[in-house]
Amino acid sequence: SQQGEEDPQALSIQEGENATMNCSYKTSINNLQWYRQNSGRGLVHLILIRSNEREKHSGRLRVTLDTSKKSSSLLITASRAADTASYFCAPQTGANNLFFGTGTRLTVIP
Amino acid sequence: DAGVTQSPTHLIKTRGQQVTLRCSPKSGHDTVSWYQQALGQGPQFIFQYYEEEERQRGNFPDRFSGHQFPNYSSELNVNALLLGDSALYLCASSHGTSVYGYTFGSGTRLTVV
Numbered sequence: 770s771q772q773g774e775e776d777p778q779a780l781s782i783q784e785g786e787n788a789t790m791n792c793s794y795k796t797s798i799n800n801l802q803w804y805r806q807n808s809g810r811g812l813v814h815l816i817l818i819r820s821n822e823r824e825k826h827s828g829r830l831r832v833t834l835d836t837s838k839k840s841s842s843l844l845i846t847a848s849r850a851a852d853t854a855s856y857f858c859a860p861q862t863g864a865n866n867l868f869f870g871t872g873t874r875l876t877v878i879p
Numbered sequence: 880d881a882g883v884t885q886s887p888t889h890l891i892k893t894r895g896q897q898v899t900l901r902c903s904p905k906s907g908h909d910t911v912s913w914y915q916q917a918l919g920q921g922p923q924f925i926f927q928y929y930e931e932e933e934r935q936r937g938n939f940p941d942r943f944s945g946h947q948f949p950n951y952s953s954e955l956n957v958n959a960l961l962l963g964d965s966a967l968y969l970c971a972s973s974h975g976t977s978v979y980g981y982t983f984g985s986g987t988r989l990t991v992v
Contacts, residue, residue, distance in 0.1 A: 804983075810985055810986070811883070811969055811983035811985045866912055866924060867971075867981060869921040869924075871921045
């Protein structure tokens with residue numbers, strides 16, 4: 770399977786806390802991407818990390834990648850109610866298409 | 880700069896009918912991918928178009944077909960609709976192996992009754 774699998778399936782935290790989501794995959798990859806989806810809307814690209822990178826930051830987001838374990842994590846620091854959404858990881862091979870898992874549903878309680 | 884535009888936003892069809900969904904990619908993008916997302920599930924890859932050709936296809940029956948036009952816009956056609964085809968259909972565009980990933984449209988919500 771080329772898709773990523775997110776864990777946990779659901780996560781509920783208080784506003785201001787940090788949220789960590791994990792992703793596992795099975796194939797060799799060129800890069801791994803994280804997306805956010807607000808309820809019933811399109812996906813929004815958050816960050817892309819290449820297979821030769823170990824960590825990447827974007828604002829309050831921090832992504833790590835461990836190719837030896839075929840896993841990645843997404844950390845959202847100082848969460849806000851607006852971060853409430855589903856988060857998907859998408860490992861990308863040279864085929865240049867993306868396969869998504871079932872996502873992590875994050876709820877940030879004000 | 881307009882992003883990805885999908886039409887219509889909502890659609891109700893009767894079982895057995897045919898439907899056509901449309902997608903205009905982001906300016907500068909030449910590749911269009913289609914996804915089906917059932918309620919509570921992740922997006923499932925249907926197919927990808929590049930240079931007016933279907934480049935890759937997911938595990939969907941031949942009832943699902945598509946087309947890409949010279950201006951890179953795309954259509955998704957579904958024949959002989961089933962109740963199980965009810966879903967959010969997402970179009971995503973990209974350009975090569977852009978570090979900016981895919982740009983998604985807001986989707987078309989298809990309900991089959």
